[in-house]
Each structure stands twice: as structure tokens, then as C-alpha cells.
Amino acid sequence: MAHVHRISIALSCAAVLVVLSASGGFAASTEGLSPSVATVAERLRTEALAGTESYDVVRSLTFEVGPRSAGSAGDARAVAWATEKLKALGFKNVHTEPVEVPHWERGRNAGMILSPWPQPVVLTALGGSTASPAGGIEAEVVGVATLDDLKKLDPAQAKGKIVFVSNHMERKSDGSGYGAAVAVRGVGASEAAKRGAVGLLIRSVGTDSNRLPHTGAMRIIEGEPTVPAAALSAPDSDLLEAELASGKPVRFRLELETKRFPNAQSANVIGEIPGLDAGTAKEEFILLGAHLDSWDLGTGAIDDGAGCGIVIETARRIGQLPPAERPKRTIRVVLFANEEFGLSGGRAYAQAHEAELPRHFASAEADFGAGHVVRIKTRIAPSALPEFAKIAEIAKPLGVAFSDVNNSGGGADISTLASANVPVISFDQDGTEYFDLHHSANDTIDKIDPKDLDQVVAAWTGVIYAVAAGALELRPAPALTERE
Numbered sequence: 001m002a003h004v005h006r007i008s009i010a011l012s013c014a015a016v017l018v019v020l021s022a023s024g025g026f027a028a029s030t031e032g033l034s035p036s037v038a039t040v041a042e043r044l045r046t047e048a049l050a051g052t053e054s055y056d057v058v059r060s061l062t063f064e065v066g067p068r069s070a071g072s073a074g075d076a077r078a079v080a081w082a083t084e085k086l087k088a089l090g091f092k093n094v095h096t097e098p099v100e101v102p103h104w105e106r107g108r109n110a111g112m113i114l115s116p117w118p119q120p121v122v123l124t125a126l127g128g129s130t131a132s133p134a135g136g137i138e139a140e141v142v143g144v145a146t147l148d149d150l151k152k153l154d155p156a157q158a159k160g161k162i163v164f165v166s167n168h169m170e171r172k173s174d175g176s177g178y179g180a181a182v183a184v185r186g187v188g189a190s191e192a193a194k195r196g197a198v199g200l201l202i203r204s205v206g207t208d209s210n211r212l213p214h215t216g217a218m219r220i221i222e223g224e225p226t227v228p229a230a231a232l233s234a235p236d237s238d239l240l241e242a243e244l245a246s247g248k249p250v251r252f253r254l255e256l257e258t259k260r261f262p263n264a265q266s267a268n269v270i271g272e273i274p275g276l277d278a279g280t281a282k283e284e285f286i287l288l289g290a291h292l293d294s295w296d297l298g299t300g301a302i303d304d305g306a307g308c309g310i311v312i313e314t315a316r317r318i319g320q321l322p323p324a325e326r327p328k329r330t331i332r333v334v335l336f337a338n339e340e341f342g343l344s345g346g347r348a349y350a351q352a353h354e355a356e357l358p359r360h361f362a363s364a365e366a367d368f369g370a371g372h373v374v375r376i377k378t379r380i381a382p383s384a385l386p387e388f389a390k391i392a393e394i395a396k397p398l399g400v401a402f403s404d405v406n407n408s409g410g411g412a413d414i415s416t417l418a419s420a421n422v423p424v425i426s427f428d429q430d431g432t433e434y435f436d437l438h439h440s441a442n443d444t445i446d447k448i449d450p451k452d453l454d455q456v457v458a459a460w461t462g463v464i465y466a467v468a469a470g471a472l473e474l475r476p477a478p479a480l481t482e483r484e
Contacts, residue, residue, distance in 0.1 A: 033391060037469045040325050041394050044317060045462030049398065052317070052457045054309035055450035058370075060085065061308060062299040062445045069296045070338040071103025071264035078292050082269040082308075082335050089316050091271030091333065099348040101338040103264040104128055106215075106296060107257035109230060111201075113240060114138065116248040121236035123201070124297065125256045126185060126229045127217040127341055136255035137162065137199050137228065143244040147184040150191050159196030162252050163188075164232075166241050171207040175368065175431040181205050185231070186219040193225035199254050200229040203237035208436035211235050215295050216439045217341050228256045266293075266337040268345045273319035273331040275468065284361040285332045286468050287422075288315055288460075289346075289413050291339030291367060298443030302434065305445070307366035308335055309453060314460040318468070327468035329361055336413040339367070343412055350416035362423045362467055362474055364460070365411030369437075370448040371430035373459040375401045377408040379424040380474040387472050394462040398455055400427075406478065423474040425467065427459055 033041070065081050068074035079096060086094045104127060111123040142161045144150050150165055165184050170177035182205050192200040204214035213233040220226070232240065243250045269292060277283045290307030294300025315331045336345030350357070362380075376392045378385070385404050392402035409415055410424035418424050437443045467474070 033466060033470055037466055038394070040321065040469070041462045041466040044465050045394060045398070045458045048317060048458035048461050049454055052313050052454045054313040054453040054457050055448065057085070057309035057312050058301055058305040058448060058453070059445055061305045062301045066299045067296040068292065068294050068300060070101040070266060070293050070341045070344070071261065072105070072296070075101070075266050075293060079267045079269055082292055086269065086271035086312070086333070089312065090319055091315070092274050094271040096267035096269050097348065097352055099266050099268055099337040099345050100263050101266045101344045102128075102341050103261040104341070105259045105261070107131070107259055108255070109257070110136075110255040111230065111232070112253045113243060114251040114253055116246060116250065117243060119239055121239065122211050122213055122233045123230040123236065124213040124215050125258050126189070126231060127215055127295070128220045129189065129218060129229045129256055129258050130226055131258045132199070132228045132254055132256045136253050138251060138253045139198050141201070141240070141244065141250040141252050143241070147188060147191070150184070150188060153195055155195040158192065161197055162199040162201060162254060163192040163197045164201040164240055164244070166203050166237060168203060169205055169207055169435065171432065171435070173430055173432045174428065175434060177207070178205065178435060182216070185216050189218055189226045189229040190221065190224050193227045197227055199227050201240070201252070201254070202229070202231050204231040204233055206234065206435050206438060206440065208442070209234050210442060212440045212442050214439040215297060228254060230254060230256060268337050268349055269335040271333050273315045275330040276326055276328040278330050284329045284359050286329050286361055286464060287332050287334055287363040287414065287417065288464070289334045289336055289363065289365045289411070291345065291413055292335040293338050293340055294443070295340060295439050297439070297441040299445065300443060301445040301448055302369040302437050302443050303439065304339070304367050306370040306448060306453065310366040310456050310460060313457050314464055317457070317461050318465050327465060329468040331464070331468060339413050343415070346413035346416050350420065357417065357420045357422060360417060360422045362425055363410060363414045363417045364425045364427065364464065365414045366427070367411050367413070368429045368431055369434045370452050370456070371432070371434060372452050372455045373398065373400050373427045374430050375403055375428040376459070376463065377403045377426040377428055378406050379408045379410065379418060379477045380406065381423070381476055382406060382478065384472055384474050388474070391463060391466045391470065391472065394466055395459040398459050400459050409480070418477070419480050421475070421477045421479060423477040425463065427456065429456065
């Protein structure tokens with residue numbers, strides 16, 4: 001199915017190029033934009049669709065650095081790589097800003113069903129999990145279907161046992177199945193420990209059927225109890241479910257040789273494409289963000305090497321414009337530290353730049369892989385929506401719709417900016433296959449089709465340029481609700 005999807009996107013992109021070539025460009029509805037800004041935005045979109053260097057950026061990051069979990073040697077290499085890459089691509093004011101991050105390493109992980117029918121299984125520790133005692137944990141398994149069932153579990157049933165939560169994630173193109181499934185990864189170990197359990201197993205939070213488990217961060221709360229916790233691959237979760245369904249007692253051995261270290265120093269890496277107003281009191285910023293860190297199982301190509309490639313290439317292409325076409329606002333790229341294990345970089349950026357947050361005109365984040373853009377959403381001043389809809393029309397020839405619901409949170413790293421009422425522009429991507437790869441050893445660059453990235457950059461570049469160069473005021477954005 002993934003191969004068919006990539007072929008169809010490549011063909012659709014090719015078809016768009018044919019129409020563009022034949023017609024001399026799409027006449028998007030650009031009322032509310034000056035003709036000159038609209039013309040440049042459409043040209044940027046068309047040129048990006050014909051081919052970008054975004055894939056080359058991802059390839060460089062994943063091949064030259066590889067896995068880069070917070071606090072690791074790979075993390076330090078990634079900061080050095082990003083600093084040099086931005087300089088080499090012509091960014092200005094390239095610098096790092098220190099971020100303190102947690103440092104945890106996976107070590108050796110193993111598991112086995114001991115009875116009633118012995119079977120080795122494939123699993124991986126959840127990020128932040130404590131280690132098992134030397135020699136591992138051997139205990140009976142008690143199965144529950146959901147986190148709610150775990151919270152209702154009688155301690156008498158859990159004491160001394162390994163709890164297994166079998167909740168299946170639902171595949172959704174917008175990724176909404178993830179939010180419904182991921183909570184158990186965050187708090188499951190604590191809830192199991194409160195009930196006297198000695199370990200936690202969960203079905204991987206993913207949508208694939210590969211025998212490759214998906215990791216992800218646990219929520220570590222000082223003073224709360226916890227137990228060693230791991231995610232089983234989907235086929236091994238099915239296997240454990242079947243043995244539990246037999247009605248016979250199921251025993252399991254769990255071995256996790258994880259290690260926690262003192263917090264380490266990492267950094268946000270920042271580079272800019274200066275606008276015409278750069279260096280003046282009226283300078284405003286359009287922040288384009290992605291996260292530089294990754295989990296350690298794969299090479300972090302889709303999460304979030306692709307995002308790094310998208311935002312770097314978007315800004316680079318705008319920066320190549322001749323002086324007469326430069327936008328007045330500065331494009332600031334921020335490659336955030338430690339999104340995966342606690343949003344350290346996003347919080348550090350908001351704190352370090354608190355005084356200039358009112359000058360952040362808009363923000364956008366790329367952290368949903370390399371699938372093509374299907375929709376643009378916002379959180380901007382409601383009065384600006386009618387005119388912004390006309391800006392969004394620039395991406396319509398790419399098959400991109402516009403939603404005027406105006407409640408986008410933007411993304412994890414820029415959530416602190418949204419909390420400060422900085423306007424948000426979201427380029428929603430097709431995530432149908434994203435969670436087949438997410439946080440697993442399968443997150444490698446061969447899963448990315450360069451033409452998909454070109455379509456994403458085409459949408460970003462046209463719209464971001466129009467916002468950076470145009471006169472439409474997007475502030476103030478609506479405040480986040482307490483639930484958001």
C-alpha cells in the first residue's frame with residue numbers, strides 16, 4: 001500500500017506540473033494580497049513542486065548523524081551538524097541556545113512468555129523506564145484492554161504481577177488515533193505500580209503489523225511509584241493476548257537493562273533569513289520549527305528529520321529571492337532540542353525569547369513525517385480569517401484545502417508560543433502511514449518519497465512567503481483553552 005501511495009502522489013505532482021507549464025501558472029484567488037506578492041508566492045510554489053533539496057537535508061542528517069536521543073553523543077553531533085548545515089545553506093545569525101535535557105539509555109531489552117506455551121517475544125523499553133532487577137522479572141501476567149481498565153483493576157489482582165494493556169491504536173489519516181491510544185504509555189507504569197504490579201507491558205502505540213516495537217516517553221513524576229515498562233510489537237501482543245485468552249495462567253520474563261544519567265546539555269539551533277525590517281525596532285519573525293532529536297531505534301527520518309528538511313528548505317528558498325522580492329519579516333528557523341522526552345527545547349525557547357514574543361508574527365511546525373499536505377489550519381485573529389483564506393488559495397492547486405475552524409495548536413514545540421497568543425499556521429499532512437514507522441526501528445529514510453517532500457515544501461513556501469511579505473495582520477490569536 002505504501003508503494004501505491006507514493007506512485008499516486010508522484011503522478012499527481014507530475015500532473016500539476018504539466019498544468020502549470022501549459023497555463024503559465026495557476027491564477028489563485030489572491031484578493032487581499034498585492035499582485036506582486038501573489039506572483040512571487042505562486043512562483044515559489046511552482047518551482048518547489050518541480051524539485052527541492054529537502055530530501056538531501058534529511059539524507060545528510062540521517063546518514064551523517066543517525067539516531068540522536070536527548071543527551072546522547074548523537075544529540076551532540078546533531079547540534080554540530082545543524083549549525084554547520086545552516087551556515088552552509090546561507091542562513092544568517094546562526095547560533096545555538098543552551099537547553100538542559102534528560103539523558104536515558106535503553107541498554108539490552110528482552111522478553112519471553114514462559115508458560116503455558118513458551119515463546120520469545122520482541123519488545124523495547126518505554127523511554128524513561130527503570131531497569132528490571134538483575135536476571136529480570138518473572139511473574140504471572142494479568143491482562144486489561146485499556147488504561148481505564150487498568151485504573152479500575154483491583155490491587156489484589158495486580159499485586160506481584162506484570163500488567164499487560166492490549167489497547168489497539170486505530171489508523172486515522174489525521175493521526176487522531178494516536179491521542180486516544182498513547183495515554184497508557186505515559187502513565188501506565190505509575191498506575192500499575194500503585195496497584196502493586198511489578199512490571200508493565202503495552203501493545204505498541206502504532207498501526208503496523210511488523211515485528212518491530214514502538215518506543216516513546218513515559219511520564220516521570222518525582223515521588224510517584226513506577227515499574228519497568230516495555231512495548232510489545234503488534235504480532236507479539238497478539239500472541240500474548242491469545243495465550244491469556246486460553247484461560248491458563250501466563251508467566252512472563254521481562255529484562256530491561258536501562259540506565260538513567262544526570263541531565264545533559266544540548267541546544268536549540270537557530271538560523272535566520274533576515275527580512276527587510278531586520279535589525280530595526282519593527283522587525284517581526286515568522287518562526288518555522290522542527291525538532292532535531294529522535295529516538296534511538298531508527299535514524300529519525302520521518303520523526304523528525306523530514307520536519308527539519310521541510311523548514312530548512314522552505315526558509316532557504318525564500319532566502320534565495322532577489323532583494324526586490326524579499327519579505328519584510330524575518331524567517332527564523334528553530335531546530336528544537338528534546339521534543340521527544342519532555343519539550344525541553346520548546347520551553348527553553350519561549351523563556352529565552354519572552355521579551356520578543358510580541359514580535360513573533362506567526363509560527364508553524366513540521367513534525368508529522370513526509371506525507372503530502374492535505375489541509376491548512378490556523379489559530380489567528382478571527383477577523384483575519386476571510387483574507388487568510390485567500391492566502392491559503394496559493395496551495396489549492398497542490399490539492400490542499402483550507403479549514404477555517406481556527407483552533408490549531410500548531411505542534412508540540414510551538415505550543416508554548418500558542419500559549420502566548422502567537423498566531424499559528426498548520427500544514428496538516430496525510431498521516432495514514434505515519435504511525436506504521438513512528439518511534440520504531442523502521443523510521444529510516446527509505447520510507448520517504450522525495451516528491452512528497454517537494455509537495456510539502458511547495459505548500460509551505462508559497463503560503464509562508466505570502467504571510468511574511470504581505471500586509472495582513474494575524475494578531476492577536478485566540479487564547480488556548482484550559483483543555484488545550
